[in-house]
Amino acid sequence: MSASSLTSSPGPQARTRAPAVPGRWAARVDAWMARLVLAPTILMSLVFVYGFIVLTAFLSLTESRMMPRFEYAGFGQYTALFGLDRWWTAAANLGIFGGLFILLCLAIGLSIAILLDQRIRAEGALRAIYLYPMALSFIVTGAAWKWILNPGLGLEKMLHDWGFVNARLDWLVDSEMSIYTVVIAGVWQSSGFVMALFLAGLRGVDDAIIKAAMVDGASLPTIYLRIVIPALRPVFFSVLLVLSHIAIKSFDLVMALTAGGPGTSSDVPAIFMYQFSFTRGQLGLGAASAMMMLATVLAVLVPLMYLETKGARHGR
Known part of the structure; x- marks a missing residue:
């Protein structure tokens, strides 16, 4: 057997390590896919739950009546x-x-x-x-x-x-x-x-x-x-x-x-x-x-x- 054939043929370790790269990419894709699926729910929760809690808290510190007024007025509404x-x-x-x-x-x-x-x-x-x-x-x-x-x-x-x-x-x-x-x-x-x-x-x-x-x-x-x-x-x-x-x-x-x-x-x-x-x-x-x-x-x-x-x- 020639030296070139010995150097060109992959050994047992190379054959077992070769699929590791696709496996690693698949794991990354799965991780990002889960994040992408959850992202809209998390974003909507942040905006429509916590965002509106913050907005309500700020409106309670304003003189808003029929329409919101974004001018800080202190704790008069609580009083x-x-x-x-x-x-x-x-x-x-x-x-x-x-x-x-x-x-x-x-x-x-x-x-x-x-x-x-x-x-x-x-x-x-x-x-x-x-x-x-x-x-x-x-x-x-x-x-x-x-x-x-x-x-x-x-x-x-x-x-x-x-x-x-x-x-x-x-x-x-x-x-x-x-x-x-x-x-x-x-x-x-x-x-x-x-x-x-x-x-x-x-x-x-x-x-x-x-x-x-x-x-x-x-x-x-x-x-x-x-x-x-x-x-x-x-x-x-x-x-x-x-x-x-x-x-x-x-x-x-x-x-x-x-x-x-x-x-x-x-x-x-x-x-x-x-x-x-x-x-x-x-x-x-x-x-x-x-x-x-x-x-x-x-x-x-x-x-x-x-x-x-x-x-x-x-x-x-």
């Missing part, structure tokens, strides 16, 4: 906002609605999930019934409960027709009770969703731990209180996050059910922001109320994220 009785009524209603909504959804959802976790008969049908309200929009829920709680059409009229003439269920037109009708409708719609999350968490708990506790003589309530429910910490975090978000941005349910009335007795910050921004020509004031809603979201989100991160760091 005017905090001086309005209607804003404090809306904030108090948000506290009532948010607190009761979250607590009742947690209690009802967890109780139903524990019930279904006992492998009862017709579990599939009951789960579908409890989840069905979540398939409806808040507009439909509000309209349905508006008919149900209408004194001349719904439950009160039915009770009167049955002979219970002193029965009163006119909360919808009672300024002291109207916000609680929103709580009832919201809990009816969302507790099934909470039940589904808790049930998924319960089904993820290791049966061996429960059986070992039963062998040690622990009762079923003790097992749930001491072992199962503490193991659902991530589920509690997710549920609190979702329910808090629903409560703070509640708009369509309130508009469909009470429209903030009677008067402003069931007003909430989202309705306040909408009406002052788009129907009363107070764009700067509406932007200030929107920033206060964002501050409320952060006041709920940041402690929850901190507690969850701290718990994960300590292995809890």
Whole structure:
């Protein structure tokens, strides 16, 4: 064999390294392809979410009315906002609605999930019934409960027709009770969703731990209180996050059910922001109320994220 043929023929190492260049280029193309696919979504999020948050924050520092005015005017809109009785009524209603909504959804959802976790008969049908309200929009829920709680059409009229003439269920037109009708409708719609999350968490708990506790003589309530429910910490975090978000941005349910009335007795910050921004020509004031809603979201989100991160760091 000649020397030229020895030098021209590739060795085993050359033959194995040759495909490395196309492979490296393919990896680069795949990496850039993923970035190109995600780029429009990231760009739109930056512009239409964070960009408009920055714009709203700036408008809250201007004297904008019907149209935006980009002249800095200080914190006058926040001073005017905090001086309005209607804003404090809306904030108090948000506290009532948010607190009761979250607590009742947690209690009802967890109780139903524990019930279904006992492998009862017709579990599939009951789960579908409890989840069905979540398939409806808040507009439909509000309209349905508006008919149900209408004194001349719904439950009160039915009770009167049955002979219970002193029965009163006119909360919808009672300024002291109207916000609680929103709580009832919201809990009816969302507790099934909470039940589904808790049930998924319960089904993820290791049966061996429960059986070992039963062998040690622990009762079923003790097992749930001491072992199962503490193991659902991530589920509690997710549920609190979702329910808090629903409560703070509640708009369509309130508009469909009470429209903030009677008067402003069931007003909430989202309705306040909408009406002052788009129907009363107070764009700067509406932007200030929107920033206060964002501050409320952060006041709920940041402690929850901190507690969850701290718990994960300590292995809890």
